[in-house]
Amino acid sequence: MAALRKPQRNKAPRRASGALESAVLAVLWEAGQPLSATDVRERLLAHDGGSADLAYTTVVTILTRLHEKNALYRQREGRAYRYAPVADEAGLAARRLSALLDATADRNAVLSSFVNDLSDADEQLLRALLGARTHGTSHPARG
Amino acid sequence: MRVFVYATPLFPLASLPLARLATTRLHPRHTTWLLSLAAVVLAATSCGALGLVAIAALVRIPTLAHLAHLSHRVIATGDSTSGAIATIAGILFGAALLATATFTIARTRSLAAAFGHARALPGAASLVITQDQAADAYTIPGNPGRIVVSTGMLDALDTPARRALLAHEHAHLHGHHYLYATAARLAAAANPLVRPLAAAVEYALERWADEHAADTVGDRHQVAAAIATAAIAAKHTRARPSPTLALGAVFSRTSTPRLDDAGPVPRRVAALLAPAPRTSLPILAAGLVVIALAGLFALEAANDLQDLLSLAHVAARR
Incomplete structure (x- = not known):
């Protein structure tokens, strides 16, 4: 310096x-x-x-x-x-x-980020997973 | 000698099935342990075997054998590696050494920056809250490491979700998770064939922290909801869209999303919505057997070469 x-x-x-x-x-x-x-x-x-x-x-x-x-x-x-x-x-x-x-x-x-970047498809999938959870089903997106 | 030295570099081919099995059939804590160990052992043994092949070929050159005080006659009877194979092995071995050194320098620099960053953050608490609309949360490795959460992220989460987030980050912090990831990535730099193991280790570390959060909060669904909410909030408050995301959107538009080819976040959420993971002992044992075999093969290969060299050394003295 x-x-x-x-x-x-x-x-x-x-x-x-x-x-x-x-x-x-x-x-x-x-x-x-x-x-x-x-x-x-x-x-x-x-x-x-x-x-x-x-x-x-x-x-x-x-x-x-x-x-x-x-x-x-x-x-x-x-x-x-x-x-x-x-x-x-x-x-x-x-x-x-x-x-x-x-x-x-x-x-x-x-x-270490809490959550990684999310694609649009990922977001759609997440909403489906959470939506299914609140409506009672457990595995909507499998298969 | 040929069998062991040529079989050892084939073990990393088991990386992909091993990574898949461990990810689905073990508790993430065991997945992390097993796969980071596997990555290091498979990369070290495979690269070591390449080095043995190269050395065995080098001492077949009469001048070098003479310089090393080895009997060329004994060496010539011992091994008959073709020049082409030895050259390829030598080049691969050299490339592995170079890649390992490059990675070590780059990662050391990154970690030093992170440690400095963790030290420079204000306050003495492990948690640092930043005033930022963008929802963001991450752990910085350091001594001590720090957890950074933006006010945007706190706003997006309710109290149980915040507890889940902090439990997740504290698991990273106290478990020194960056060490596992660094070891696995180092192995993947040396031998690209073990890359699936390194990727699986990084995913398993997130899952491990998620499971820790689920234990702390006492509700798996709560943690799943926290991750989903945080991810969606992060996506919608991010200032600059990342180019890879735009690509992902283009490619995904053609079909309805499936969990199999989804990113890590939906898979983590799905795993939390499923029952708590249990470790399958046969799978764990199988993984350990693969690691042990690779080590054994490499040891045998090294012994074979050493025997030959000792013999050639003694013969040269006579």
């Missing part, structure tokens, strides 16, 4: 850093996919051209801090990390959370 030299800007009031944190989180939320620090910085700059002097190391610092607060999930990719927001308080979609895992691993290989 890049050496965190302490820029003068960091002596700005805490409120500013808090606002930046929220902005970073918002960017990650909107993205809906894990982003690297470079991506986050680019998107921040695109959002408001005003903070054109936003340093890369500042973004890394914010991301690291958010990660330490368990607000971000991170995954190493090459030499950099990619970050995605953690669910719970923030209410992030589960599939966004799993996006990192999807990217690196065969999801079905290591995750």
